[in-house]
Amino acid sequence: GAGVSQTPSNKVTEKGKYVELRCDPISGHTALYWYRQSLGQGPEFLIYFQGTGAADDSGLPNDRFFAVRPEGSVSTLKIQRTERGDSAVYLCASSLTRSGANVLTFGAGSRLTVL
Amino acid sequence: DAKTTQPNSMESNEEEPVHLPCNHSTISGTDYIHWYRQLPSQGPEYVIHGLTSNVNNRMASLAIAEDRKSSTLILHRATLRDAAVYYCILRDRNAGNMLTFGGGTRLMVKP
Numbered sequence: 001g002a003g004v005s006q007t008p009s010n011k012v013t014e015k016g017k018y019v020e021l022r023c024d025p026i027s028g029h030t031a032l033y034w035y036r037q038s039l040g041q042g043p044e045f046l047i048y049f050q051g052t053g054a055a056d057d058s059g060l061p062n063d064r065f066f067a068v069r070p071e072g073s074v075s076t077l078k079i080q081r082t083e084r085g086d087s088a089v090y091l092c093a094s095s096l097t098r099s100g101a102n103v104l105t106f107g108a109g110s111r112l113t114v115l
Numbered sequence: 116d117a118k119t120t121q122p123n124s125m126e127s128n129e130e131e132p133v134h135l136p137c138n139h140s141t142i143s144g145t146d147y148i149h150w151y152r153q154l155p156s157q158g159p160e161y162v163i164h165g166l167t168s169n170v171n172n173r174m175a176s177l178a179i180a181e182d183r184k185s186s187t188l189i190l191h192r193a194t195l196r197d198a199a200v201y202y203c204i205l206r207d208r209n210a211g212n213m214l215t216f217g218g219g220t221r222l223m224v225k226p
Contacts (some may be wrong), residue, residue, distance in 0.1 A: 004158075033213050042202060042216035043159065056213065074156045091158050094215075100206040101166075104214060106158030 001025075004107035006092050012113045013082055021077040021110045025094030032075050033104060034067055035091040043091055049075060050098050082114045119203045124221040127193045130207045135188040135220055137203030142183050146205040150177065151189050159216075161189065162201070166208070181214065209226045 005024040013019055025032050031050055035043035045059040049069045057067075064082075069075040078088055089111050093104040117157040120138040139148065149164040163170055163177045165186075167206040172178040190197055202219040 042200075042218055044211045045215060048213045059213075093158070096176050100145070100208040101164075103149070103161040103164065104151075104159075104221065110126075 004092055004094055004105050006107035006110050008110055009108065010098075010111045012111075014115050015082060016085060017082050017114075019082055019112060021079075021090050021092075021096075021112070023075045023077070023092030023107060024049065025073065025075070025092070026105055027073075027098055029094035029105075030072070030103075031095040031098045032069060033093040033095070034075070035054045035093065037091055037109070039088075046077070046090075055098070062088050079112075082112075084114050087112055087114045092111045119205060119217055121201075121203055121220045122203075123218065124223065126171065126223045126225060129195060129224055129226050130192050133190040133222065133224075135190075135201050135203075135222065136185065137187070138185045139203070139205055140184045142205055143207070145208040147184050147208055148177065148179060148183075149189045149204045149206050150175070151197040151202045151204065151214070151216075152197075153202070153219070154196075159202065164206075193222075193224045195224050195226060196210070198222055 007022045020090040033048045034046040037043045047057040047067050052072045064080045066078045067103045089109040095102045095104045150162040151159040155161045163175050163176045178187045200219040200221050204214045
């Protein structure tokens with residue numbers, strides 16, 4: 001597609017459950033980023049992939065959060081044992097390369113609600 | 116990472132120009148100045164970026180101070196659709212790091 005696609009757009013789950021959020025980046029974009037945004041705040045960096053490898057995962061809040069990008073295209077953010085504090089909009093973005101001159105294209109986000 | 120400082124909010128009247136300031140006094144020589152905006156219930160959207168020279172595109176203009184310690188995003192004629200949070204972000208040309216978002220400026224446009 002022409003843009004970054006994220007699914008599901010909305011996910012409601014119960015505390016303690018496992019959740020997967022998917023990101024389909026723009027074709028040919030080698031860099032992929034995950035962000036989390038709480039209400040009224042700016043997006044908060046989670047993890048960044050260059051190709052298949054996680055180049056920087058310093059933003060992952062704890063070991064319940066994990067992300068993969070096995071073929072260098074689609075990425076999945078995985079959250080184990082969800083907590084109410086994980087409720088947020090999870091944003092994915094992609095960029096042609098990792099160069100600072102390149103721009104990021106964001107998806108519409110996946111809204112996660114943990115009851 | 117070098118930080119940016121923006122006003123929390125600004126107001127504008129429809130059809131008038133808007134100047135959104137950003138201070139980045141610790142900018143390095145390899146930092147690009149990026150601007151993104153986020154409309155309600157949407158992901159951030161790229162607006163414009165530059166390194167040293169002023170830049171223009173169909174959405175906006177970016178005026179960069181000669182010492183690069185500040186910049187201004189200019190919307191030439193604000194419309195109601197321009198109401199959004201505008202983020203000024205520095206991104207190193209070589210480091211390939213992620214964008215680090217601050218609080219941004221919430222622009223309100225009055226009809």
